[in-house]
Amino acid sequence: HSALVRVCHWVNALCFLILLMSGLQIFNAHSSLSWGAATDFEHPFLSFSAKENDNGDVTAGETTLFGHTFDTTGLFGASRGSDGEMEERGFPSWATLPAEQDLAMGRRWHFFFAWLLVINGLVYVANLVAARHFRDLWPSVADLRAIPRAVRDHALLRFPKGKEALHYNVLQKLAYLSVVVAFPILVLAGLTMSPAMDSAFPWLLALFHGRQSARTVHFVLAACLVAFVVVHLVMVLVSGVFNNMRSMITGRYRIEEDAR
Template identity: 50%
Template sequence: MKPFRERTRGGATAVYRHPLAVRATHWVNALCLLVLLLSGLQILNAHPALYWGETSRFDRPLAAIEAAPQPDGKLRGRLLVGDAVFDTTGVLGASMSGSEQLQARAFPSWLTLPAYPDLGAGRRWHFAFAWVLVINGLLYALFAAATGRLSGLLWPSPAELRHVGRALWDHLRLRFAHGDDARGYNVLQKLAYSTVVFGLLPLMLATGLVMSPAVYARLPLLGDLLGGRQSARTLHFLAASGLVAFVAVHLAMVLAAGPINEIRSMVTGWFVVRREKKTP
């Protein structure tokens, strides 16, 4: 992989860290993941329960979101995880969806695409942007393979892995890299990106294919490897939850590390590295 381009001015060095192809695929990914999340919750609203195996066991879901009518006529939202029951009134199950009254709706209208109940529209949005995400991912993979980006930037070296504990402790204390150490990704970033690129996204694709009756009929072995269609649906939801957690942590780290510099680097490609002040 070619070394980063640099330009120095005053007390800072600007490093060209994100080529145009990386920036473009990054923002397309962000849009796709947002649409997929909102449309996926619309689909899940049609039957907000998860199972394991080939078929649904309606009396024993792994997890479910319910709206339970109370003796006084009011709704109570409940999240069931195994034998545990959590009151989620106003958020899940019995949610506030654009009105002053609670509605029997697993996820509120502001979290679904479209906002109104429409399973068909949710599926169309979901499938369309799923293919956009796949094509965009393939384009990124081709670029990364051609430039050595995967091995050079996203895959941590054995030496870096030995310092995972220290890097985690520094992040928990909001101590981020400065100077030359800030030129590239740190070991935690590499591990997170590798988990997404090589783990969560392929799992999302595989489980999504298994949930398609047409694909499952032609590739039953893939469904068997994932434990059946209902298992694939549960794994799909868990992988999506992992992506949401990744994005949440990613955004938090951007804010903590300096949002102007971080966002500018993903818009223009140039990341500013400040020189460390030498103490006398």
């Protein structure tokens, strides 16, 4: 990877971490998701809530998904605060930025690093176009036919060697291409939640069928990116953490020769 790509990678990593934690802080202000122009308080398809005893003390956390309720005490709905007492929170304090309930500060963190991520993303895409690297992410027909073999090889922890290691395999291409496609949708959905942006660009509301729908799209795509990052980190660990980290810091990557 070039120096520019490596810098963009680490800026993305920092921005994503802060955006995730500040986004969970914002989500905690209204811990439910629905579809349409207005909030469906009676029938959200996802909600985090807390149960209280007769004294008004929080005793448990619950997650409701498509009408099915699960006890998620300590993780979703209710968790212990800094004072050790159980409190109603969509996501626990260790997962949010800032840790305490502070919507205004969470929004400041989120908006600043969101624009930093957008600028960094534009630089990355401009580099893809200028260096004609888009073809490196676009799977060929032969790549698509090789998906079953690629899945089997990854499941068996067999990774490319020799010349094959110099190029993305089909699973990497599909994963990175999905991120490139999802990124602008995620940004547009985030902008749609702003009344000021809706006033300036009313087509945003029509595009997402309402502000609550945009909020849901934003949350779901963010969750998909979290899943991508988790898989990405697992692959880094099992395929050679030192070699992978060195390559993304210095640009040097040691290629193992294929014995076949």
